[in-house]
Amino acid sequence: MTRAFKNAATALGDDALVLAQRLGEWSGNAPTLEEDVALTNIGLDLLGQARFLLSLAGDEDELAYLREEREFRNVQLVEQPNGDFAHTIARQLYFSCYQELLYRELASGDSQTAGLAAKAVKEVAYHRDHAVQWTLRLGDGTADSHERMRRAVDALWRFTGELFAPVEGLDVDLPALRGEWLATVSQVLERATLTLPTGPDRTAWAAGAGRQGVHTESFGRMLAEMQHLHRSHPGATW
Amino acid sequence: MVTGAAVELTASELRDLAGSVPDPELPVLTLAELGVVREVRVLGPGRAEVELTPTYTGCPALETMASDIRLVLGGRGWDARVTTVLTPAWSTDWISAEGRRKLQEFGIAPPGPVRSGGAVFVELTVRCPHCGSPDTRLLSRFSSTACKALRSCNGCGEPFDHFKEL
Ligand SMILES: [Zn+2]
Numbered sequence: 001m002t003r004a005f006k007n008a009a010t011a012l013g014d015d016a017l018v019l020a021q022r023l024g025e026w027s028g029n030a031p032t033l034e035e036d037v038a039l040t041n042i043g044l045d046l047l048g049q050a051r052f053l054l055s056l057a058g059d060e061d062e063l064a065y066l067r068e069e070r071e072f073r074n075v076q077l078v079e080q081p082n083g084d085f086a087h088t089i090a091r092q093l094y095f096s097c098y099q100e101l102l103y104r105e106l107a108s109g110d111s112q113t114a115g116l117a118a119k120a121v122k123e124v125a126y127h128r129d130h131a132v133q134w135t136l137r138l139g140d141g142t143a144d145s146h147e148r149m150r151r152a153v154d155a156l157w158r159f160t161g162e163l164f165a166p167v168e169g170l171d172v173d174l175p176a177l178r179g180e181w182l183a184t185v186s187q188v189l190e191r192a193t194l195t196l197p198t199g200p201d202r203t204a205w206a207a208g209a210g211r212q213g214v215h216t217e218s219f220g221r222m223l224a225e226m227q228h229l230h231r232s233h234p235g236a237t238w
Numbered sequence: 239m240v241t242g243a244a245v246e247l248t249a250s251e252l253r254d255l256a257g258s259v260p261d262p263e264l265p266v267l268t269l270a271e272l273g274v275v276r277e278v279r280v281l282g283p284g285r286a287e288v289e290l291t292p293t294y295t296g297c298p299a300l301e302t303m304a305s306d307i308r309l310v311l312g313g314r315g316w317d318a319r320v321t322t323v324l325t326p327a328w329s330t331d332w333i334s335a336e337g338r339r340k341l342q343e344f345g346i347a348p349p350g351p352v353r354s355g356g357a358v359f360v361e362l363t364v365r366c367p368h369c370g371s372p373d374t375r376l377l378s379r380f381s382s383t384a385c386k387a388l389r390s391c392n393g394c395g396e397p398f399d400h401f402k403e404l
Contacts, residue, residue, distance in 0.1 A: 045296045
């Protein structure tokens with residue numbers, strides 16, 4: 001396994017792991033029982049992807065539980081706090097549309113991730129559909145839900161550019177996928193009576209972003225919660 | 239868990255045994271009916287390899303399936319190694335006709351055929367497994383497990399699970 005391939009498997013695995021952890025935070029807290037179940041099921045799919053991808057890069061448990069913040073390679077979008085339900089949906093819309101395109105490309109290639117991608121792309125299509133349905137309901141809903149959805153798509157917009165930055169070792173032309181992603185997202189937002197945000201789609205921070213190990217403030221707290229059990233009781237099982 | 243000497247069994251007999259294990263989440267189905275037992279190979283005297291394919295990537299039942307298979311084959315004196323394969327990806331089309339009948343009987347609407355191009359979102363008619371009415375509506379795309387959606391019947395008013403096409 002080359003270092004570059006491991007880098008790519010870690011990046012994609014971390015995206016899935018971190019978003020799974022965020023979605024898991026809704027367990028017991030979602031606005032309705034159906035959504036509690038939906039969000040945790042989506043998290044479970046992502047956790048399955050993460051386990052496979054991180055196992056290609058090394059020991060899945062060590063990678064998940066023993067790395068420091070700066071060693072995680074996930075994009076900043078997935079680590080953003082759940083916020084209100086609209087924020088969670090906007091994050092899921094942006095990410096699922098991206099992940100579906102990415103996995104579709106990987107599935108048609110011949111790397112070691114092709115088998116996983118072929119399987120996961122079908123699951124991710126459900127995640128995307130779930131996010132689209134909710135974006136429509138909230139955007140084209142009440143004045144309050146519309147306003148919350150508008151705030152959420154605007155607030156998370158600046159984390160979307162990073163999705164299409166090239167990843168070393170990844171056999172997919174990510175920048176080339178941005179056009180199709182933009183077309184899909186624009187169309188959904190339009191149907192939801194929302195407008196595509198116009199602000200910058202990335203932060204101007206020179207040190208890079210999540211793929212370079214630079215993370216946003218809340219990520220450290222999320223990681224502490226995710227890792228504390230394993231760090232306090234190494235090798236704990238139940 | 240291997241108990242005593244291995245009973246002489248062919249790969250196909252071993253496959254039947256492994257396939258007879260009930261699905262941990264939907265015990266009304268066997269693993270063979272669910273279509274998740276991929277390949278069974280005899281590795282040597284009393285040693286076999288069973289290939290399983292997960293329904294969903296994150297399927298939490300996979301480890302239970304593997305240990306149940308080891309237990310059943312172990313009961314015949316066989317030491318089974320259970321491995322996971324992802325390719326080709328499992329599809330609900332692999333659920334057998336008998337499996338579909340049992341799902342229906344159990345109150346779960348079986349999946350329709352998967353069209354090329356992957357998951358289906360066009361609202362095909364899903365019949366109520368209780369009263370047979372085609373007048374049903376989607377309540378939630380996700381239900382108690384990742385593989386099911388929650389629906390409700392406008393005919394008899396009962397909620398029911400639908401095994402989603404994948
Ligand atoms: Zn009915």
